[in-house]
Amino acid sequence: MEIYADLHVHIGRSKGEAVKITASRDLTLQNALNYAKKVKGLDALGIVDCGSEAVLAEITELIGAGVLKEAAGGGLITDDGLLLVLGWEVELGDVHYLIYLPTIEALTELAKTLWPRTKNPRLSTQRFAISPQELRSVAESLGGLFFPAHAFTPHKGFYGRLVDSLYEVFDSPFVAIEMGLSSSTEMIAGIRELDPTTFVANSDAHSLQKIAREFNQLEVECLSFAGIKEALEKEKVIANYGLDPRLGKYFESGCLRCGMPGETGSICSTCGGPIVAGVRPRLEELGGFGEGRNRPLYVKQIPLEMLPYIGPRTLEKLQALGTEIAVLHKLPIEQIATATNPQVAEVISQARLTGEKKLKISFGKAGYYGRVEL
Ligand SMILES: [Zn+2]
Ligand SMILES: [Zn+2]
Numbered sequence: 001m002e003i004y005a006d007l008h009v010h011i012g013r014s015k016g017e018a019v020k021i022t023a024s025r026d027l028t029l030q031n032a033l034n035y036a037k038k039v040k041g042l043d044a045l046g047i048v049d050c051g052s053e054a055v056l057a058e059i060t061e062l063i064g065a066g067v068l069k070e071a072a073g074g075g076l077i078t079d080d081g082l083l084l085v086l087g088w089e090v091e092l093g094d095v096h097y098l099i100y101l102p103t104i105e106a107l108t109e110l111a112k113t114l115w116p117r118t119k120n121p122r123l124s125t126q127r128f129a130i131s132p133q134e135l136r137s138v139a140e141s142l143g144g145l146f147f148p149a150h151a152f153t154p155h156k157g158f159y160g161r162l163v164d165s166l167y168e169v170f171d172s173p174f175v176a177i178e179m180g181l182s183s184s185t186e187m188i189a190g191i192r193e194l195d196p197t198t199f200v201a202n203s204d205a206h207s208l209q210k211i212a213r214e215f216n217q218l219e220v221e222c223l224s225f226a227g228i229k230e231a232l233e234k235e236k237v238i239a240n241y242g243l244d245p246r247l248g249k250y251f252e253s254g255c256l257r258c259g260m261p262g263e264t265g266s267i268c269s270t271c272g273g274p275i276v277a278g279v280r281p282r283l284e285e286l287g288g289f290g291e292g293r294n295r296p297l298y299v300k301q302i303p304l305e306m307l308p309y310i311g312p313r314t315l316e317k318l319q320a321l322g323t324e325i326a327v328l329h330k331l332p333i334e335q336i337a338t339a340t341n342p343q344v345a346e347v348i349s350q351a352r353l354t355g356e357k358k359l360k361i362s363f364g365k366a367g368y369y370g371r372v373e374l
């Protein structure tokens with residue numbers, strides 16, 4: 001079966017307490033699961049704060065109450081048939097990694113190893129006193145997956161700020177790697193040491209609206225952790241759907257203080273502030289744009305909330321038509337025009353793969369998103 005999977009979504013609050021301070025308050029586990037399925041149209045959702053004490057307790061309770069059911073191949077299934085993938089984003093030596101585990105037992109086991117090695121096991125994406133090599137082997141021995149998150153960003157990205165080659169840290173390639181919002185398949189396929197590795201696109205959502213701004217269309221044997229794991233191991237990826245990378249927050253280099261463009265390695269000519277390296281110039285250095293092997297299709301998408309002419313009322317009308325994935329990629333444009341207006345229909349039509357080049361985009365930099373210009 002074909003499924004849509006976004007494997008990197010945070011939790012703002014769990015059991016009344018903050019899990020991720022920078023995430024929105026309504027980003028609770030139940031809201032995320034509902035929104036992902038009904039509003040966005042996803043089949044699988046990776047929650048990457050499952051290792052937080054509160055979230056782990058909440059999930060355990062929901063299993064006990066029968067709200068979440070354990071799937072035969074691992075992972076948890078909601079009432080309306082969404083797969084929850086148990087994930088854990090961690091920070092090791094200034095780099096973020098993603099861990100995915102098959103069962104709540106495996107997660108609890110990993111928590112026993114990790115909680116004593118951090119200051120605050122209740123919060124999201126904490127630093128742990130363990131080497132990446134050791135944590136990778138623990139996660140894999142529990143039947144899990146381990147790979148770098150938003151690998152090319154200057155902010156906590158493995159290639160973005162730590163290494164030129166993965167072999168500086170690890171002795172074997174990753175099953176998968178998360179591209180991050182500011183890059184795309186064509187920007188990284190030239191890194192030949194990643195030839196054995198599957199590219200994934202995930203939203204890294206800190207709010208409900210941002211779920212599914214990136215996701216993967218996978219071919220799986222069954223809707224379970226095992227299905228997802230096999231799809232990544234064997235690159236059973238039909239397509240990655242991701243932001244036009246120019247919209248990402250770190251596409252080009254820019255000043256952290258004033259947001260003006262600048263050269264990597266210099267100081268800002270406008271205000272003298274520090275320049276944050278962009279993902280595009282970093283990938284030039286790494287050879288990402290060079291010739292690579294054949295890769296699954298990368299579909300550039302622009303989420304509804306980033307498109308012009310779409311305010312809250314139009315968004316409601318579009319949501320009444322179908323899921324966001326359906327509106328962006330599937331529904332006939334005439335149907336969208338009838339439900340809204342020709343202007344909205346035109347902008348969605350331009351945002352689709354073939355017309356996408358028509359939209360003018362100003363690129364993101366230094367932590368500011370790029371924008372679709374009118
Ligand atoms: Zn991260
Ligand atoms: Zn994250």
